[in-house]
Each structure stands twice: as C-alpha cells, then as structure tokens.
Amino acid sequence: MNPTAYVETPTVKPQAHFDPSSDAAVLRKAMKGFGTDEAAIVNILARRTSYERQQIMLKFQQAYGRDLIKDLKSELSGKFEDVVVALMTPLPLYLARELHEAMAGIGTNERTLVEILCTRDNASLMMIKNAYYQEYRKKIEDDLHGDTSGDFRRLLISMCACSRDEMNCDPALANNLAQQLYKAGEGKMGTNEGEFNRILASYSYPLLRCVFEEYKKIKGKSFGDAIKSELSGDLKLGMEAVYHSIENRAAFFARALHESMAGMGTKDRALIRLVVSRCEIDMVNIKEEYQKLYGKPLEKDIKSDISGDFKKIILAMTEN
Numbered sequence: 438m439n440p441t442a443y444v445e446t447p448t449v450k451p452q453a454h455f456d457p458s459s460d461a462a463v464l465r466k467a468m469k470g471f472g473t474d475e476a477a478i479v480n481i482l483a484r485r486t487s488y489e490r491q492q493i494m495l496k497f498q499q500a501y502g503r504d505l506i507k508d509l510k511s512e513l514s515g516k517f518e519d520v521v522v523a524l525m526t527p528l529p530l531y532l533a534r535e536l537h538e539a540m541a542g543i544g545t546n547e548r549t550l551v552e553i554l555c556t557r558d559n560a561s562l563m564m565i566k567n568a569y570y571q572e573y574r575k576k577i578e579d580d581l582h583g584d585t586s587g588d589f590r591r592l593l594i595s596m597c598a599c600s601r602d603e604m605n606c607d608p609a610l611a612n613n614l615a616q617q618l619y620k621a622g623e624g625k626m627g628t629n630e631g632e633f634n635r636i637l638a639s640y641s642y643p644l645l646r647c648v649f650e651e652y653k654k655i656k657g658k659s660f661g662d663a664i665k666s667e668l669s670g671d672l673k674l675g676m677e678a679v680y681h682s683i684e685n686r687a688a689f690f691a692r693a694l695h696e697s698m699a700g701m702g703t704k705d706r707a708l709i710r711l712v713v714s715r716c717e718i719d720m721v722n723i724k725e726e727y728q729k730l731y732g733k734p735l736e737k738d739i740k741s742d743i744s745g746d747f748k749k750i751i752l753a754m755t756e757n
Contacts, residue, residue, distance in 0.1 A: 463506070464478065548674065556679075637676065660681050690726075691726040
C-alpha cells in the first residue's frame with residue numbers, strides 16, 4: 438500500500454482577497470469604448486476559480502444591467518472566445534455540453550466520452566449528469582445507449598451509476614480481486630469483459646491500485662499489459678483510461694494534453710477542455726508528470742503549438 442496519499446494541487450486557486458465587484462469593473466472597462474483590453478480579461482478570468490467567475494458575472498449584471506457572457510462574446514472571437522466562454526460556464530454544465538457534442542452528429546468522439554466519464558469521482562459525475570439532464574431534458578445514459586454499443590457502452594453506463602465505493606481500501610481484498618481479474622482475462626481462453634468492468638467500476642481507487650500491484654506479482658506484468666493483449670477497439674480505449682486514471686490520474690491527463698498537441702494541427706477543443714477542467718484540480722501534478730514523460734515543460738509545448746490571446750489565456754491557467 439502506498440501510504441502517501443495523492444495530493445492534488447491546482448494552478449488556479451481562490452483569491453485571498455476576492456472582490457467580484459472590482460473585477461466586474463475591470464472587465465467592463467476592458468470592453469468599453471474602442472478596442473478591447475484582452476490582457477485585462479486574461480488577467481482576471483484565467484486567475485479566478487469557477488465559483489469566483491460566477492460571482493463576477495452576478496456583480497457585473499448588478500452593476501451594469503448587462504450579461505457578462507454576451508458582452509465577452511461580442512468583443513472576442515476565435516479560440517480565445519471559446520476559452521473564455523468555457524471558463525464562464527459552470528464546470529459540470531461545460532462538461533455536460535462537451536459530452537453532448539461528443540455524441541452529436543455522425544460518429545462519436547469516444548476519447549472525449551472516456552476522458553470525462555472514466556476519470557471522475559462520484560460527486561463530480563453526479564453533477565455532470567444532473568447538468569446534462571437540465572440542459573437536454575434527457576438522461577445521459579439514454580444518449581450513451583443510442584450512441585455506443587456492446588462492452589464499451591456497458592463500461593460508460595457503469596461509470597454513470599456514480600456508485601463506486603470510494604471508502605473501502607482493505608488490502609486483504611486486493612489479492613482476491615487480482616486473482617479474479619487474472620481468471621477473467623489471461624488465465625482463460627477468451628476474455629470475460631464483464632468481470633473487468635465490474636471490478637474496475639466498483640471498487641475504490643486506492644484499493645484498485647493495490648489490486649494492480651497484486652496482479653503484477655501474480656503475473657509478472659502489469660494489468661495495463663493485460664488490457665492491451667486481451668481487449669480491442671473502444672473497450673480497450675475505455676479500460677485503458679480507467680486503468681491509467683486510477684494508477685496515476687495526473688499522468689493520464691498529461692498524456693491527453695500531449696496528444697491534443699501532437700502531430701499536425703492542434704486538437705483545440707480537447708486542449709481547452711483539459712486545461713479548463715483541470716486547472717482548479719491538479720494542473721501542478723499534471724505538469725510534473727508531463728515533464729517526466731516528455732522531458733520538457735508543458736508550457737514549452739503550448740508556446741510552440743498555439744498563438745495569440747489563445748496562447749496567453751491557456752498559459753495563464755497553467756502557470757503556478
């Protein structure tokens with residue numbers, strides 16, 4: 438058992454002497470008259486928590502009788518506008534919209550579904566589910582049902598149950614569960630995906646980390662290797678995400694960030710979502726893992742990959 442609990446460290450923290458009314462005044466001034474003061478907008482919105490941004494929005498409405506999001510949208514454009522709108526949307530609603538977008542139209546963005554649904558605790562998932570229902574008057578499970586299939590669908594719908602045991606961490610259970618995983622996969626012909634699903638979706642993260650350690654002792658190789666050899670397609674993608682986010686969540690997100698910038702063109706939507714949704718949770722940890730995995734700071738890749746005000750606001754959220 439690893440006695441040192443994982444301490445999540447954000448880059449965006451609550452302000453010590455937060456004054457939403459003054460912030461609202463600065464934003465109003467930045468948008469009034471000729472031209473826009475983008476630096477002032479970055480300086481405030483990228484360095485306030487989601488809760489603080491909601492307070493600023495209320496004070497803006499109270500002071501000026503105006504809708505801050507509408508004003509920002511009319512002044513800004515492109516990717517910079519996308520980031521600002523994402524920041525001004527309460528996080529559960531923003532992620533609910535991202536899930537909806539991932540299932541809209543032809544084809545499904547499985548990576549987005551996995552990134553959002555397979556890496557969060559019960560409370561966060563429940564808030565996302567509620568926001569989804571409020572926004573679309575449909576249960577997310579129903580949309581997942583129509584949009585995904587087979588074992589992959591079962592995995593995502595299991596995650597949506599929001600009933601993972603988050604407390605129990607009895608190391609004595611770990612060996613037994615590791616044996617069950619081995620029997621369901623490498624210990625037999627064919628794979629019992631249902632058992633993989635049940636174990637990865639039901640038990641607490643600390644307990645599952647012990648299970649993975651035990652699995653390695655039994656088999657001499659990691660459960661991640663077992664997933665690679667036993668599963669395929671979307672289910673493999675989903676199970677690997679669950680496995681990696683349990684074993685080292687910050688490294689999972691570091692890889693996702695790297696992927697959003699690798700190759701030709703930037704997957705801007707993914708980059709925005711990853712930074713906006715993690716900067717208040719564990720961006721410091723993600724940056725440490727990024728440096729370990731790729732031998733350079735995350736900021737260096739951001740600087741060489743995107744430009745302009747889009748770059749400035751993303752960097753402002755990732756700086757300590």
